Amino acid sequence: MRTTRWQRWSGLLFIAPWLITFIWFTLGPFIASIILSLTNYRFIGLPTWVGLDNYVRLFTDDPKFIRSVINTLYYTAVHVPGIMIMAFFVAILLNQKVKGQPIYRTAFYLPSVTAGVATAYLWILLLQPNGLVNQFLGLVGIDGPNWLTSSTWAMPALILMSFWGLGTTMIIYLAALQGIPQHLYEAASVDGAGVVRKMWHVTVPMMTPAIFLTAVLQIIGSWQVFTQALIVTNGGPRDSTLFILLHLYRTGFEYFQMGYASAIAWVLFVIILVFTILQFGIARRWVYYEGATER
Amino acid sequence: MTARTVDTSLAPAALPSGGRTIRSRRVQVLQLLLRTLYYVILIGASIMYAIPFFWMIRASLMSLDMFFEVPQPLFPNPPAWNNYTDVWQVGPVLWWITNSTIVSFVGVTVGTFISALVAFGFARLRFPGNRVLFLVVISTMMLPQHVTIIPQVILFRELNWLDTLLPLIVPLLGGAPFYIFLLRQFFLTLPLELDEAAAIDGASRMRVFWTVVIPLSKPAIATVAVFSFINHWNDFFFPLIVLQSSERLTLAVGMRWLQAGQYEAQRLHLQMAIALIAVAPVVILFFFAQKHFIRGIALTGIKG
Numbered sequence: 001m002r003t004t005r006w007q008r009w010s011g012l013l014f015i016a017p018w019l020i021t022f023i024w025f026t027l028g029p030f031i032a033s034i035i036l037s038l039t040n041y042r043f044i045g046l047p048t049w050v051g052l053d054n055y056v057r058l059f060t061d062d063p064k065f066i067r068s069v070i071n072t073l074y075y076t077a078v079h080v081p082g083i084m085i086m087a088f089f090v091a092i093l094l095n096q097k098v099k100g101q102p103i104y105r106t107a108f109y110l111p112s113v114t115a116g117v118a119t120a121y122l123w124i125l126l127l128q129p130n131g132l133v134n135q136f137l138g139l140v141g142i143d144g145p146n147w148l149t150s151s152t153w154a155m156p157a158l159i160l161m162s163f164w165g166l167g168t169t170m171i172i173y174l175a176a177l178q179g180i181p182q183h184l185y186e187a188a189s190v191d192g193a194g195v196v197r198k199m200w201h202v203t204v205p206m207m208t209p210a211i212f213l214t215a216v217l218q219i220i221g222s223w224q225v226f227t228q229a230l231i232v233t234n235g236g237p238r239d240s241t242l243f244i245l246l247h248l249y250r251t252g253f254e255y256f257q258m259g260y261a262s263a264i265a266w267v268l269f270v271i272i273l274v275f276t277i278l279q280f281g282i283a284r285r286w287v288y289y290e291g292a293t294e295r
Numbered sequence: 296m297t298a299r300t301v302d303t304s305l306a307p308a309a310l311p312s313g314g315r316t317i318r319s320r321r322v323q324v325l326q327l328l329l330r331t332l333y334y335v336i337l338i339g340a341s342i343m344y345a346i347p348f349f350w351m352i353r354a355s356l357m358s359l360d361m362f363f364e365v366p367q368p369l370f371p372n373p374p375a376w377n378n379y380t381d382v383w384q385v386g387p388v389l390w391w392i393t394n395s396t397i398v399s400f401v402g403v404t405v406g407t408f409i410s411a412l413v414a415f416g417f418a419r420l421r422f423p424g425n426r427v428l429f430l431v432v433i434s435t436m437m438l439p440q441h442v443t444i445i446p447q448v449i450l451f452r453e454l455n456w457l458d459t460l461l462p463l464i465v466p467l468l469g470g471a472p473f474y475i476f477l478l479r480q481f482f483l484t485l486p487l488e489l490d491e492a493a494a495i496d497g498a499s500r501m502r503v504f505w506t507v508v509i510p511l512s513k514p515a516i517a518t519v520a521v522f523s524f525i526n527h528w529n530d531f532f533f534p535l536i537v538l539q540s541s542e543r544l545t546l547a548v549g550m551r552w553l554q555a556g557q558y559e560a561q562r563l564h565l566q567m568a569i570a571l572i573a574v575a576p577v578v579i580l581f582f583f584a585q586k587h588f589i590r591g592i593a594l595t596g597i598k599g
Contacts, residue, residue, distance in 0.1 A: 011421060015413045093333075093340070110578065115529065117550045121567065164347065230551070269442045
């Protein structure tokens with residue numbers, strides 16, 4: 001009797017380290033942040049209860065917040081489809097029988113491993129008026145703008161920079177491409193399908209689970225852009241690259257309005273949650289899972 | 296390991312090469328053109344992706360004057376090797392590297408070990424609440440860091456942990472949700488009979504974990520360790536918020552500290568040298584552990 005009860009509960013010992021840190025560092029703060037978002041708290045003194053005032057202020061009296069939402073939407077709308085299309089074509093390129101494939105794969109993948117402050121530094125350099133990007137544009141006869149000091153071009157500059165990091169998405173596609181059974185292409189050939197129709201009727205449908213996965217991940221990631229915005233443009237010029245998370249960081253940790261910053265955090269969290277749930281909802285209509293029953 | 300099925304529909308080599316009719320010669324010419332075009336695109340795009348790295352190395356070897364020369368020299372001549380000795384003077388760089396190394400080391404060793412232990416509990420042991428708690432793990436995996444960070448900072452202040460490495464290290468002692476998830480999925484693929492056989496021989500659960508499951512899971516554990524290193528080494532948002540004094544910073548935050556100073560333009564060359572120092576361990580690790588990266592991403596699809 002004692003041993004069986006011991007056996008029943010001893011499993012909990014194995015997960016105890018996670019459970020303790022989860023309650024302490026995640027669950028507790030998670031609940032606290034809801035409560036904090038309903039208060040005014042400036043990191044010293046005591047929080048004062050303000051009810052939903054922070055949320056009302058966000059949507060009616062904080063142009064910077066609205067701006068940051070629009071900026072983030074702009075980034076998401078261009079970055080996500082852009083990086084997915086580019087990664088798809090790179091994956092197709094790399095999926096051919098070609099000598100030195102690992103070398104090419106490394107060239108495309110490495111930038112996504114080194115992402116961070118160091119790469120942001122590098123891009124400050126590349127985006128200078130006489131930097132590499134403009135030199136390259138000069139080769140094809142385009143007079144490149146001064147990316148980082150123009151409120152029109154700073155956001156496209158960050159998006160351009162983001163395309164350098166297509167490696168992860170590309171590897172996911174490459175794995176999916178390599179998982180497509182060869183006999184499907186053979187069957188399509190027998191039916192007289194050419195390159196384009198094979199791509200559209202075999203490759204793309206078989207890739208939809210991977211496309212869906214990367215879309216979800218990329219959208220979640222775009223709502224949380226921070227490092228590039230802080231290091232490369234510092235939100236400017238004139239708030240043109242002020243992302244939501246940067247606004248949260250400044251509000252909470254530079255102006256120490258922690259109650260208000262918690263409200264921003266929650267709005268951002270709900271946005272991400274809604275987008276993710278929506279995507280899963282729509283997924284049923286277009287994602288093809290092999291083994292699922294045909295309609 | 297990788298049974299590759301190549302989409303031959305686009306592979307130039309797979310085009311039919313028939314007899315010596317005019318038609319087939321046309322096919323051959325087309326084939327050659329396609330193949331050339333393919334290589335031009337592939338090599339061109341690869342170079343475009345690799346060139347920024349070259350630019351980084353180049354800039355780190357330029358003297359400050361060279362940045363203002365018009366046109367800038369393509370190859371810095373003579374290379375300003377002294378950037379790599381001067382860079383140690385611009386801030387407590389050695390401390391930053393030490394701090395980053397400590398956090399990454401604990402993350403890779405202790406963090407990975409505990410993630411594996413917890414994953415073993417979820418994958419192999421029955422206890423009340425196993426399934427519900429695992430759902431909680433998955434949910435926290437999706438929970439953005441920014442939702443909890445403000446109360447966390449208040450908590451760390453109450454504990455007097457702000458401006459120390461403790462906020463970066465202590466949470467690691469519970470493992471990381473994403474790695475727990477990944478390892479649990481892997482452990483589930485190992486045959487349960489192994490555990491049972493060991494248990495019949497009188498092995499305790501801890502012994503089963505250590506002598507049966509861990510040795511069979513080396514590839515998955517290596518993948519987790521590699522990801523864990525990269526993530527901790529590159530981590531920026533969280534350490535930026537909890538660290539403050541210049542000698543307490545990690546390397547990533549230290550670089551921000553350098554930039555936030557007033558002398559930005561005057562030490563661009565040193566910034567590039569330190570950026571290269573920061574990137575080097577990651578690149579070196581990548582070349583040694585390439586297959587673990589690829590496997591990890593292909594398995595899970597989640598960013599390292």
